[in-house]
Amino acid sequence: MKNKLIVANLKKSMSLEETSTYLKYVNQIYASNLIICPSNIYIPYFLKHGYEVGIQNISHLENCSGEISPRQAYELGLRYVIVGHSDRRTLFHESDEMIHQKVIKSVQSGLHVILCIGETKEDRDLLRTDRVLRRQLELGLKEIEEVDQIIIAYEPVWAIGTSITPSLKDIQKTSIFIKEFLKHKKKWEDVKVLYGGSVTNQNISSILKIQEIDGVLVGKSAVEGSSFLKLLEVAV
Numbered sequence: 133m134k135n136k137l138i139v140a141n142l143k144k145s146m147s148l149e150e151t152s153t154y155l156k157y158v159n160q161i162y163a164s165n166l167i168i169c170p171s172n173i174y175i176p177y178f179l180k181h182g183y184e185v186g187i188q189n190i191s192h193l194e195n196c197s198g199e200i201s202p203r204q205a206y207e208l209g210l211r212y213v214i215v216g217h218s219d220r221r222t223l224f225h226e227s228d229e230m231i232h233q234k235v236i237k238s239v240q241s242g243l244h245v246i247l248c249i250g251e252t253k254e255d256r257d258l259l260r261t262d263r264v265l266r267r268q269l270e271l272g273l274k275e276i277e278e279v280d281q282i283i284i285a286y287e288p289v290w291a292i293g294t295s296i297t298p299s300l301k302d303i304q305k306t307s308i309f310i311k312e313f314l315k316h317k318k319k320w321e322d323v324k325v326l327y328g329g330s331v332t333n334q335n336i337s338s339i340l341k342i343q344e345i346d347g348v349l350v351g352k353s354a355v356e357g358s359s360f361l362k363l364l365e366v367a368v
């Protein structure tokens with residue numbers, strides 16, 4: 133599992149004191165395949181401690197209050213950005229077109245994009261999963277040629293923060309679907325596909341054993357330092 137990627141999405145959790153404790157728990161030993169995406173204001177702390185750091189969102193707009201541009205993120209030393217997380221798609225009504233703009237601007241600035249895609253429970257019940265994923269991939273990656281800068285995170289919306297996950301077989305099937313789609317549509321051979329949604333130290337090992345899965349995107353289980361450390365011990 134050495135080459136599998138672990139992306140921690142810490143969202144807006146943690147106080148300053150909790151961040152210091154966290155930094156003590158999770159140290160640089162894991163830096164080679166670990167990307168931490170902290171709340172924006174704590175990014176400099178993680179950079180200072182030598183972590184590979186990603187940003188949870190980016191703005192594609194020219195000039196806008198309260199936003200961060202891909203170029204600023206790159207110049208600070210970040211190399212990864214999460215785009216299209218379901219929090220952003222649902223709570224902030226980010227459309228596929230907005231997500232596409234964010235992907236373009238991020239790639240142009242030199243960032244690696246972790247593009248989140250995933251179906252809702254309703255999509256799944258109505259057997260629309262493939263159609264939804266195809267649309268999100270097609271529109272999000274329109275005119276993008278930089279395969280080396282793109283990572284796909286398959287995160288079923290109904291699995292995020294719910295303690296419910298698809299079966300291992302389903303995760304594998306979907307990853308194969310994504311890889312095949314990109315192979316045919318864009319002639320991309322080696323795009324990495326991560327799984328995200330209720331990953332814990334109980335299930336991470338079996339998820340990472342899936343050959344077609346190149347890593348995981350972890351939310352809740354990454355937030356508390358000691359439990360995240362356990363997860364990393366199982367995974368690395």
Ligand code: PGA
Pocket residue numbers: 141287291292293294328329330331349350351352353
């Ligand atoms: P979760 O979150 O691990 O808590 O389900 C994943 C995410 O929000 O990306």
